[in-house]
Amino acid sequence: MSRLLGRNYRLTLKDGDDELVYEPPMQIRFSVDNRYGSEGSLAEITLYGASGRSRRAIYNKFDGISLAAGYGEQPGLIFLGDIINMEIGREGVDKYIKFYARTAGGAQAGAFVSKSWGANTPQIDIIREVAESLLLPVEFIGDFSDLPRALKGRSMCTSSVSCMNELADIHGFVWTMSANRLTIIRKGPDGTLAKRNAPPHLISANTGMVGSPQILLQAIEVTKKLDPAIAPGDQVDVQAETRNFAFSQVYTADMMQIDPAGGSGIYSVLNVKHQGDFYGSAWDTSIEGIRE
DSSP states (O other): OTGGGTEEEEEEEEETTEEEEEOTTSOEEEEEEEOSBTTOOEEEEEEEOOOHHHHHHHHHHOOEEEEEEEESSSOEEEEEEEEEEEEEEEETTEEEEEEEEESSOHHHHTOEEEEEEOTTEEHHHHHHHHHHTTSSOEEEESOOTTOOEETTOEEEEEEHHHHHHHHHHHHTEEEEEETTEEEEEEBOTTSOBOOOSSOOEEESGGGTEEEEEEEOSSEEEEEEEOOTTOOTTOEEEEOOSOOEEOSTTTTTOOHHHHOTTTTOEEEEEEEEEEEEETTSSOEEEEEEEEEO
16 A cells, blocks of 8 residues: 555665665654754664565674655655664564664764865865865855954864864854765854755645644644655745644743744754554654744
């Protein structure tokens, strides 16, 4: 039945140049959590139906993993990272292998910066070089042109993650590792985040919204059919006729003044979670965002 609804996925296990690919009709369950912060994206992916021989081979050989999921013939990439732990278990008569993985895997955890930059080096060059040491393509969102030069130069000798956190505190940006890139997003003077130069994703009943948005004071939580295109740093345009309040000040906060649009409007995406159960009910994307 799930195939009739257009669901599709491609799970790829990697060991150097060797790959092992799983696709429908095999059963899969997954939860992929993309959040701001240095820990990167986290994924829990459970595959059912692999033979005992295949499970043992996977357990002993593969350490990289990617997952594309969505609808139609070309599912979109929602996770790419390292396998940290594997679990072989049983649910009733069904045996499974479960992968615990993260984008900030072994290569990122072991990344180190030991370098000095000369006088008058642009700060943006320092940020870029430190980010590139984490071995992912680097994406900048926002205007960094006002950053000063390092007049006396700079030296750094510590883990790349610590360097990035220090630079983020000094220069006013947030950063995250998700799917296949490291994203650096500039913060404005009021703490708002810069936006990608792209139109917002429309989320409405006509584009696959699931249920009603959960309304916080200046934020929203909304779920739609699985959409691999939405990532932290994007914008969403939420158009909803119904909504649920999800904050403790519901008896004291005047939402007609705080949010006269009733939850509809443009939000900057902070966190994205993809969840799927190929033969079950879940095949969706949950978004947390703050109002523009």
